[in-house]
Amino acid sequence: MFRRVLLALALPLFLAACGADNKWASDESVRAARYTSNEQPSISLITVIGVARGEGGHSALLINGSQQVIFDPAGSFEHPRAPERHDVLYGISPQMRNVYIDYHARDLPGERYYVTVDTVPVSREVADTAIRAAEGNGPVNKAFCVSGVSNVLRSTPGFQGAPGGFSPLRLRNWFLTVPGVSTAEYRDGDPRLVHGDLLKMSDGSLRTYDR
Template sequence: MRRLILCLLLPLFLAACGAEPVWAPDDAVRKAAFSSGEAPSITLYTVISKNTGAGGHSSLLIDGNERVLFDPAGTWKYPYAPERNDVHYGMTERMRKFYIDYHAREDWYVKVQKVYVPLDVAEELRRRVEAYGAVPKSMCANSVSSSLRGLPGFEEISHTYFPVPLSEMFGKVDGVVSEDVYDGDPRNVHGIQMIRPDEVTHGRTIGG
């Protein structure tokens, strides 16, 4: 019944809820480009309610020739991680921890599921998310599962609109390592002051 209601309401929802395109300038994206030097990998982040176990958000960290974050319909923004339609560039280790810390709160924790992949697989996924376009609200798991479907090694992934079932499917991919990160976890320490982009002045450096 739940799926039937969703199927009936989805066309109306999509028609009423468009996504606002964001397109950072070439210079900003080029300047922010970051290569971790680590083995290629794909990481699924799932934000889960401590109280109900329901999923609140899904996103992907793709580490290939450069490391980018696909944060579909996400609210996380930072001037040192320029965005193009839900793809954020400049995802240094500090930015990665900042992103997790932003979502790990009193009532929410972040499930981190990482798997190492061949470089061509990471790069193919990056091309897919860069071409996906701006994602409407509440369509995070839909866009992530759609981007992963058919990718070599991710045959377990089928289409879903729900973050927790997506996490469960991702957990069946061969080689996945999983950990849960909670509010106050020392792994979140990033040394970045959470400031609004309009508060940033020219020449300000990232703290720490």
């Protein structure tokens, strides 16, 4: 009886965690936002890590191919200049990339996280394969960000050994074994990041401003 009560109480939480984001930006907004970088094509694993206990909080991919996008499975980031289709964010210029990182690198009561960006240079063809895999993955259920990232990586040449599961740190530890990887780390207030587009409120929410 007690077990059934626990299951009944847990069911709404489980269902809430399974809701996928079905955002679908218009063709016009995606075309208008498109950003192409002159930098070496690459695939970067973004990991959000708790400051206090070192636990993994989120995983995403920054992919620089024929255009630069972020695959943000089950993510909460929103910006009017980064249209989204099923967890793929378009218009990822260097400034928008920094805004995305700054959104996750926060030092607020009960929310203290830093961000690591691990980057592997690849060919344009490999990067575009990863973009297509992200676009074809579909929306990811809440709490399944690692699974979504792993699915995309396993569809990409050179990254097929990516582990699944639910641990951003386990995925990151594997990614760090990929040949040629380099790492950058960002904390709240990092001067390398863009500030001003998004203002972090005391409750952890964000208010957006146009420049």
